[in-house]
Amino acid sequence: MPANTNAAAAQNTKFPRHKSEQAAASAQNCQVQAEFLAKISHDIRTPLNAIMGYAEMLHKTNLDTRQQHFASNIIKSSLALVDILNTWLKQATEPHPGQESQLQTSTSGQAAPATEVHQESAPLKLMVVEDSSMIRDLFLDIFSEDNFTILTASSGAKALELAFSELPQLIFIDLNLPDTDGWQVAKTLRNNTQTTATPLIVMTGQFLKAEEYKHHFDDFLQKPFQLKQLRTMVDSWIHPPACAGTSAMLPVNATPTTGDENLAEIIRPYWSMQLAKLLAAATHSGSLQVARQLGDCLLSEGEQHNCPPMQRAGSRLVHCASEPDIAGMEALIAQLIPLLKES
DSSP states (O other): OHHHHHHHHHHHHHHHHHHHHHHHHHHHHHHHHHHHHHHHHHHHHHHHHHHHHHHHHHHTSSOOHHHHHHHHHHHHHHHHHHHHHHHHHHHHHOOOTTOOOHHHHHHHHHSSOOOOOOOOSSOEEEEEEOSOHHHHHHHHHHTTTSSEEEEEESSHHHHHHHHHHHOOSEEEEESBOSSSBHHHHHHHHHTSTTTTTSOEEEEESSOOOHHHHTTTOSEEEESSOOHHHHHHHHHHHHSOOSSTTSGGGOOTTOOOTTSOTTHHHHHGGGOOHHHHHHHHHHHHHOOHHHHHHHHHHHHHHHHHTTOHHHHHHHHHHHHHHHTTOHHHHHHHHHHHHHHHHHO
């Protein structure tokens, strides 16, 4: 009997260790999965961004009707792939409820209607820090005819050297760099008196909450981005609106996407739990399908309550999600965000 008791005791001492090993292995597997998903997201979004950007530039050139159709289909197909990728990553990572979305955190530079970059007498310096030559070339080509001097850096060391010597007015920084990461570059720039006030934009395919990037960066541009999103963001930081703190940093005298000012205030009496759930899902996932569902629900509720602004917002959101017009979709969602915060 004592021998059996000793054996049982020995077995019991092994069990907790076994559970501890399982927990450690599970945590390691989760870390490996997270790193794999981040790498896949970055590796897919970077060339996809180049495809979208050059297709948009091609679409604006002197093409015949058939060629315009081809270019348009490339753009739409690319955006469809973005939607698929976002949905897949959302399902794979299973984010916690209530997580902020990339739409909500990136609306400050993207939600305003697309505008042409203002011309200045002296070229404005814009720097892009990116390990991919495709994205660096894309910036050069996009702004080649505008009044900008584009500085490019493929590493953190080169970025700091250029930033301190050239003092650009705006800096876009990718998080994946060969010698360091974008967080460290941003931290160094923030701690230097020459560049502490320079607007820094983080570029990544990751889904970042505002509190995750606001310590070092001023804004967030998610890859892959459209040209009008990039241009609007550049214009909003180079020429910021006179009145700060407005929803989505709409320029002075700009007309909201739906044509209805204070949209959130207008539809607040008719706001429902179903609308809140769809808005939360749309802002979290960036899914075109969910945005269309939100638009349909707004349209239906607007008809039920005889609220034309609500109907117009729903109709416009369905149109933007179907086109797709990402900047327009984000502008509308940005106008609804105050209702989400109150839900």
